[in-house]
Amino acid sequence: MxxxxxxxxxxxxxxxxxxxxxxxxxxxxxxxxxxxxxxxxxxxxxxxxxxxxxxxxxxxxxxxxxxxxxxxxxxxxRAIVFQDYGRALLPWRKIWSNVALPLEGGNIQGAALRERAIELLKVMRLEAVADHYPDQLSGGMQQRVQIARSLAQEPKxxxxxxxxxxxxxxxxxxxxxxxxxxxxxxxxxxxxxxxxxxxxxxxxxxxxxxxxxxxxxxxxxxxxxxxxxxxxxxxxxxxxxxxxxxxxxxxxxx
Amino acid sequence: MLTRIILALLLPLILLALWQAAAGAGMLSPAYFPAPLQTLDALTTSVVTGKLWGPFAATAWRMFQGWFAASLAGVILGAVIGFSRTARELLQPTLEFLRPFPASAVIPAAILIFGLSNAMAVWVIAFGSIWPVLLSTLHGFAAIEPRLKEVSAALEMRPVDYLRKVALPSALPDIFTGVRISLSIALILAVVVEMQSAQPGLGQNILLAQRMYRSPELYAGIVVLGLFGLAISWVLERVEQRLLAWKIRR
The missing domain is CATH 3.40.50.300 (P-loop containing nucleotide triphosphate hydrolases)
Known part of the structure; x- marks a missing residue:
């Protein structure tokens, strides 16, 4: 197909x-x-x-x-993962909240939103930095966050x-x-x-x-x-x- | 922390002590330079008798009204202009031209139009203090990271969500800078407009004290205004630290 x-x-x-x-x-x-x-x-x-x-x-x-x-x-x-992760993340949102961005307005709400974001962070082994801000992370970790966020979108x-x-x-x-x-x-x-x-x-x-x-x-x-x-x-x-x-x-x- | 406060206060205290000593020795004319303790005396009297609070409240309320109107209008206008390139190219040059225009110079015109009223004073304050907040909001909205617009587009974000989740937080540091500068201009204009148009308030009190050679009262008024300015900028700083924790953290 x-x-x-x-x-x-x-x-x-x-x-x-x-x-x-x-x-x-x-x-x-x-x-x-x-x-x-x-x-x-x-x-x-x-x-x-x-x-x-x-x-x-x-x-x-x-x-x-x-x-x-x-x-x-x-x-x-169609989820996009950009090269410049530093610009593609929202600097005022914590890591989990960046990942939750695509989930907002959907079926998941409140505390479950954070839980779902943490699940996705676990996939990328990032759960330890869930409450950090993007600029506290290394480049590799920031790109992992962007990948986790794109997964939250459940793209084809x-x-x-x-x-x-x-x-x-x-x-x-x-x-x-x-x-x-x-x-x-x-x-x-x-x-x-x-x-x-x-x-x-x-x-x-x-x-x-x-x-x-x-x-x-x-x-x-x-x-x-x-x-x-x-x-x-x-x-x-x-x-x-x-x-x-x-x-x-x-x-x-x- | 305590040492820092002591160090910061050291110089002003020494200067005040010198002033006090010079006044005590009769080296300074009490009509122009009353001893600091006299000023303190006038200040405590006006606090205790309650004479201070009416004018103080009038000035603060007037300043707040003008500043609030300016901030509200400035943020909304700035957002609209910042969002649209056409609006920006149409309006920004005119705004930049109007900005350095001294607001105190429009007071006579404002009196002509509105009469000697509080509304006139609020208009003058709002006109003078709108520029910083308007222009910095405009800049904040115009400078949103293009990549974040694409991220929002890829998520099929509704315009209202884009405004709420991306544009506003992104522009907020700029907006805050403008709001802070506007507030200090609003205080200056509140005092100036009172002096020029006989509106009750601290500005008028200072002017009247000067005309009647009651210099301790004059200086007391200046001290109150200074402390007030310090207090509001402290409050705004706290608010900013809360709202922009992500930025000020380091």
Whole structure:
């Protein structure tokens, strides 16, 4: 079943002779439950592609369908995890209250709201800092909070915009495994933007490579590595290395 | 804490003691510089006889009315203008132009329009003290983190929830800065408008004491105003610390 259907999408900024083509004729489908990695050099419009799927930006031409509905605005079904966790959290709310934000106005109220938020914090091993404020946490923990908040939304589609780009290597690997596990457990469809080639292969069922100026699809590969993956063995697997060689050449422009 | 208080009071106490000594030695004219103890005497007399409270309450109430009206109007206007880019581009230059306009200069015009009434005084105070709160509210709403707007959009938040949960808390530190500055301007204007338009209050008392060369009373009035200003800024600071605990924590 197709979860996201991107049909001949182009995006231009500006008008007339000053118009700049950001994305050119992108066509992609993402299967339900699939983990799609999108990689490309900076300026290729990969973040813009994610914003289009999220409904934060509307395409100049073409259309994006989620299920059978055309995307023309953001929806609770599609949770976004932004790269800049520091700006995406509400600094005046405690951690649990940040996570409770998507739950407010729903069926859960009062003390149960906090309990549900704490449950989600436990999933991310954050229950100890429930009553802290975001700026009291390290970057890795803040990003965990944002992930917990996106889970509170119970999304069908998880849109991640270079979520680990600003984190150190060890934290990044831990979060990679957590995201892979959560996506599988909750059967979410994931579009994962990254500039880290190994991360793209390690997480993805499929990797899409975008080229720059204008942004367009230059390659699509299926990653035939068994799941769940392992930071050591997967990365040493000859197939992993073969993918890495192939895509590395593409990203270097060979 | 106690040492800090003692240290802070040391200099004023020394200066007052010197003043007292100089006055006692006849080095200062009592008509211009009455001894501090005389001022204290005038102050306690006016407190004990109850002569102080009427004018004090009049000034405080007038200041509060003007400040409250200014804050309410300033926050609402500032929010509307801060939210809409068009409204901002249309109105902000005019507002910036009006801001440095000295409110005391509009008192004669206000007297002409409203007469020598309390309403006139409140209008002048409100006009003069609206600017800080208006402009800082405007800035607060215009400077909301764009990422948080996207987070709200992704959650399909209703506009009223966005205002309540994101925009207002985000703008609150700026609003508070404005409200605090507005309050000190409101106090200044309350006194000035009383002096210029013969409204009963501490400002008028000070002016009358000066005209009758009752300088201890004049200085007593100034001391009361100073203490009052100190007290209200202390109260506002406490309120701010409660409301903005997340920001002031460190």
């Amino acid at each position: 197709t979860a996201i259907d991107i049909r001949d999408v182009s995006l231009e900024y500006g008008e007339g002779s000053g118009a700049r083509l950001i994305l050119s004729d992108i066509s992609l489908t993402v299967r339900s439950g699939e983990f799609l990695s999108v990689i490309g050099p900076s300026g290729c419009g990969k973040t813009t592609l994610l914003r289009l799927i999220a409904g934060l930006v509307t395409p100049t031409r073409g259309a994006i369908l989620c299920g059978d509905r055309k995307v023309d605005r953001p929806s609770r079904d 589609i998880w849109l991640m915009d270079e979520p680990f780009g600003a984190l150190d290597a060890i934290t990044r690997q831990q979060l990679q495994d957590e995201v892979a596990r959560l996506a599988a457990e909750r059967n979410m469809t994931v579009v994962f933007i990254t500039h880290d080639l190994e991360e793209a292969i390690y997480l993805g069922d499929r990797v899409v490579v975008l080229g720059a100026h204008p942004g367009r699809v230059v390659e699509e590969i299926s990653v035939d590595l068994p799941k769940p993956r392992d930071q050591l063995t997967t990365r040493e697997d000859p197939r992993f290395l073969a993918h890495r060689h192939h895509l590395f050449g593409l990203l270097q422009g060979h």
